[in-house]
Amino acid sequence: MEKFTQIRSTAIPLPIEDVDTDQIIPARFLKATTREGFGDNLFRDWRYTSDGQQKTDFVLNNPTYQGQILVAGKNFGCGSSREHAAWALYDYGFRVVVSSFFADIFRGNALNNGLLPVQVTPEALHAILQAIEQDPATDFVVDLENQTFTLPATGLEASFDIDPFRKICMINGYDDIDYLLSLKSEIEAFEHAQ
Amino acid sequence: MSKTLFDKIWDAHVIKVAEGGLDVLYIDRHFIHEVTSPQAFDGLKQRNLPVFRPLQTIATADHNVPTKDQHLPIQEKLSRDQVEKLRENCREFGLELYDLGHPYQGIVHVIGPELGITQPGMTIVCGDSHTSTHGAFGTIAFGIGTSQVEQVMATQCLLQRKPKCMRITVDGALQDGVLSKDIILYIISKLTAAGGTGYFVEYAGSAIRALSMEARMTICNMSIEMGARGGLIAPDATTFEYVRGRKFAPQGADFEAAVSKWEQLYTDVDAQFDLEYHFDASEIGPMLTYGTNPGMGIAVSEHVPDMALPGDSPVSFDKSLTYMGFKAGESLLGKTIHHVFIGSCTNSRIEDLRLVAEFIQGKQKAGHVQVMVVPGSQQVAQQAIAEGLDKIFSDAGFDFREPGCSACLGMNEDKIPAGAYCVSTSNRNFEGRQGPGARTILASPLTAAAVALAGKIVDVRVHFNQN
Secondary structure: OOOOOEEEEOEEEEOOOOOEHHHHOOHHHOOOOOOOOHHHHOOHHHHEOOOOOEOOOOHHHOOOOOOOEEEEOOOEOEOOOOOHHHHHHHHHOOOEEEEOOEOHHHHHHHHOOOOEEEEOOHHHHHHHHHHHHHOOOOOEEEEOOOOEEEEOOOOEEEEOOOOHHHHHHHHHOOOHHHHHHOOHHHHHHHHHHO | OOOOHHHHHHHHOEEEEOOOOOEEEEOOEEEEOOOOOHHHHHHHHHHOOOOOOHHHEEEEOOOOOOOOOOOOOOOOHHHHHHHHHHHHHHHHHOOEEEOOOOOOOEOHHHHHHHOOOOOOOOEEEEOOHHHHHHHHHOOEEEEOOHHHHHHHHHHOEEEEOOOEEEEEEEEOOOOOOOOHHHHHHHHHHHHOOOOOOOEEEEEEOHHHHOOOHHHHHHHHHHHHHHOOOEEEOOOOHHHHHHHOOOOOOOOHHHHHHHHHHHOOOOOOOOOOOOEEEEEEHHHOOOEEEOOOOOOOEEEOOOEOOOOOOOOOOHHHHHHHHHHHOOOOOOEOOOOEOOEEEEOOOOOOOHHHHHHHHHHHOOOOOOOOOEEEEOOOEHHHHHHHHHOOHHHHHHHHOOEEOOOOOHHHOOOOOOOOOOOOEEEEOOOOOOOOOOOOOOEEEEOOHHHHHHHHHHOEOOOOHHHHHHO
16 A cells, blocks of 8 residues: 655545445446556546546536545445445545545545545535635645645645544555454464354 | 443454554454455465465355356356456365355355354454345444455454444334335435444344344345444344254254354343434335435335435435436326336345235236346245246246346346336445436335336335225
């Protein structure tokens, strides 16, 4: 997993609630057996018509909005456990998703793949979306060490929570598996005691 | 100290508390399937690791298998490659695979219980959010991502922060024609699609106790649709009788010893929950969804709400109704329906098929409706055939197919056309879930059967009141 410390980027607004993982990556695109390439089909049915033409009214097809930060409505990532949703967002180029509420499994999958879920209050989410609307070229700074999401142009600052263990993993690029593998003898002892 | 059922099982599986306060949770059973496992196997190969406990790992092919001509090679190349990859990986890592053609093949959450692999008190995971199904047996069962599939294959453990615990109590008797599917759709409509996030749910109360194991599985299955990681029900005599004699269940004296342990799996009288809800079963009608998440549900006799709920976005509400082609405030009764899907890990068990068959026996589907009945497993299919249900389905014009996830998520050929309505016994009504542009209305198997006969949305209670 790649390390994450801080990024500065413009943001892409998606003010829709309950964005489910079937929208992020429809099931029919889950047939690959590697982790790469899912970005091409990110938000497939919102991005493209059935004959493969870009839908001009979808935000990812609007060149005004660019960046590594996606800002979405509450309950982002609900639905299926498919990690492909996190892979697709990452592969497309996102490193941060901001929402006022994340679904549990998606949050875990994102954190396991170097994609940072930033949960802010509904009021902060509203302010961030307004700031993007007023100036799509405005930069945001996401600082994982200090757990802050800031808008340097206006001084707007939102703090966010992250599990302390997950934070260390993200900053250092660690996977859970390295730690779990180190427990082999304790796991075997637990099994024997059953 | 008093404990909830959830606490008892969780605490018994914590190997240690890791730095940062996360629990190292031991996993008793791990189910895998073709879609969410290949990248996890690749991870093992890159690290040169074996599967740590192959006998606790059970594989099947279900998500993208065809439901016709399963004896022939899979036609669609990407699906064929993915199933072939699972075969290769299971051979290489020494795992049992219930492959196409195997008498135990089927939807992963149907085969675990019917083979007796799922037993009270266990921790169970799978790279599939509907793993919550197994909670019906008094297990902690939840869906995981592929990175975690790899972790469990490598170590039989996961690093988890213990979730909060919620109890939902449903007391009273259900109306005729109302099923457990209606109970869970009703609960989700009250709590919303995010109302359970951060929680594990224990379902309790006289209405839950009265349910069969199949019906309990339907309830636990959809826990994830309100955002809960999982749901569970304390095991009781109904549970033990279901497990007794199944292939991988303890047998003879071992079974009796197991039951005496399982009888300790209940929430202590004075245990505290982080959140509690109570519902009255008699107030629940046959449910339908009108929108694009499972929280957007109403009784068939109610109208689509006039506006988004307080705190919800009107933009999302309007987008959802536009997608569905419904108007705020209207009734869905009488809407013409062209597709009915009876299947999925929510409602494809033998009891579901029996209910539908009994209801439609001697009747014909409406001419314009296409009805797919997809059994959850080979064992369900064979049982249905042995009971003559397949004949009842074909006489009624229903298409009885071979087992798999099928039109629940449209990974195989079983898709609903763009713009068409499908009354479906599955679990998700997301945009495009059953095929690009498809419009899904979630319902119980009885409502689905009644719609198939009428060709339009009807209140199934009418049939019961007549008799």
